[in-house]
Amino acid sequence: MLRWPIPAGLDARLRGASIGALTRRGKYLLIEVRDKPRKPGGDARTAGWLIFHLGMNGNLTVTDSDRAAGKHDHVDMLVDTAAGKRLLRLHDPRRFGALLWHDAADGEPESHPLLAGLGVEPLSEAFASARGARLLFERSRGRKLAVKQLLMAGQVVVGVGNIYASESLFQACIHPLAASGRVSLARYERLAQAIREILAAAIKRGGSTLKDFVGSDGQGGYFQLDCMVYGHAGEPCRVCGTPIRELVIGQRNTFYCPSFQRV
DNA sequence: AAGGTAACCTGACTGC
DNA sequence: TGCAGTCAGGTTACCT
Numbered sequence: 013m014l015r016w017p018i019p020a021g022l023d024a025r026l027r028g029a030s031i032g033a034l035t036r037r038g039k040y041l042l043i044e045v046r047d048k049p050r051k052p053g054g055d056a057r058t059a060g061w062l063i064f065h066l067g068m069n070g071n072l073t074v075t076d077s078d079r080a081a082g083k084h085d086h087v088d089m090l091v092d093t094a095a096g097k098r099l100l101r102l103h104d105p106r107r108f109g110a111l112l113w114h115d116a117a118d119g120e121p122e123s124h125p126l127l128a129g130l131g132v133e134p135l136s137e138a139f140a141s142a143r144g145a146r147l148l149f150e151r152s153r154g155r156k157l158a159v160k161q162l163l164m165a166g167q168v169v170v171g172v173g174n175i176y177a178s179e180s181l182f183q184a185c186i187h188p189l190a191a192s193g194r195v196s197l198a199r200y201e202r203l204a205q206a207i208r209e210i211l212a213a214a215i216k217r218g219g220s221t222l223k224d225f226v227g228s229d230g231q232g233g234y235f236q237l238d239c240m241v242y243g244h245a246g247e248p249c250r251v252c253g254t255p256i257r258e259l260v261i262g263q264r265n266t267f268y269c270p271s272f273q274r275v
Numbered sequence: 276a277a278g279g280t281a282a283c284c285t286g287a288c289t290g291c
Numbered sequence: 292t293g294c295a296g297t298c299a300g301g302t303t304a305c306c307t
Contacts, residue, residue, distance in 0.1 A: 015283065068300050106284050108301060157278070173300060222300060
C-alpha cells in the first residue's frame with residue numbers, strides 16, 4: 013500500500029505488454045504501456061499509462077531479476093531487455109509515493125484527476141520569458157495566499173518544491189509570506205526568471221541531496237551546497253550579512269533574508 | 276471558493 | 292541502551 017492501493021489486476025493487464033514512451037508531468041512519471049499487435053506485423057496499441065510518483069524518498073531502479081526484494085520494495089515488474097530479464101523496482105520507505113493506472117479508454121493521461129489541474133512546466137515555452145510572469149500574475153489576482161504557497165500548490169507552475177521555492181523567492185527579493193495577489197507583474201517577472209534559473213542550476217548540479225536522493229545515474233546531487241537560504245537559518249545572508257530567518261508556511265519550513273525580501 | 280491543517284509513513288537524529 | 296520527541300525533498304482530503 014502506497015498513498016493509494018496499487019490498482020487491482022494491474023499485473024494481469026501488464027503481462028505481455030511492452031513499454032512505449034517515457035514522459036513526465038510535474039513530479040509524476042508516465043510510462044506508456046502498449047499491447048501486442050493483434051496480428052503479426054500489426055501496430056502495437058496504447059493500452060494505457062503507468063503513473064508513478066516517488067513522494068519524498070521513493071525511487072525506481074532497474075536491477076537484476078533474481079535480486080530479492082528488500083524492505084520497502086513495493087512493486088517489481090519483470091521486463092525483457094536487450095540485456096536479458098531485468099526488474100523495474102519501486103522502492104518507497106515512507107510510502108508517500110504512488111503507482112496508478114490510466115487506461116487509454118479514458119483518454120490522454122493529462123485528463124487523469126491528479127494531472128488535470130497541474131500548472132505549466134517551469135522550463136517549457138509556456139513559462140518562458142514574460143509568459144511565466146503573466147501566468148503567475150493573472151492566476152494570483154484577488155488571492156491572499158502567500159506567494160510561496162502559490163508556487164508550491166502546482167496549479168500555476170509545477171516542479172517548484174520546498175527548497176526551490178525558498179531559493180527562487182530569495183533570488184527575486186520577494187518575501188515568502190507576500191500575498192500573491194498583491195505582487196506586481198514586474199516582481200513576478202523576476203520570480204519567474206529566478207524559478208527557471210534555480211531549477212536549471214539544480215538540474216545541472218544533479219538535484220539536491222539532503223539525505224538519500226540520487227539521480228538516474230545513482231549519484232547524489234550537490235545543489236544543496238549552493239542554497240543561499242534553505243537550511244541556513246541563523247547564518248549571515250550571503251548577499252547582505254543579515255541573519256537568515258526560518259518560519260513555517262503551510263507546514264513547510266521556509267527560509268528567507270528578512271532584510272531585502274519584501275512583502 | 277479560498278485557505279488552513281491534518282493526514283499518509285518510516286527512518287534518522289537529538290536529548291534525556 | 293533505550294525511549295520519546297522532532298523533523299524530512301510531497302501531495303491530497305477534509306474541514307471551516
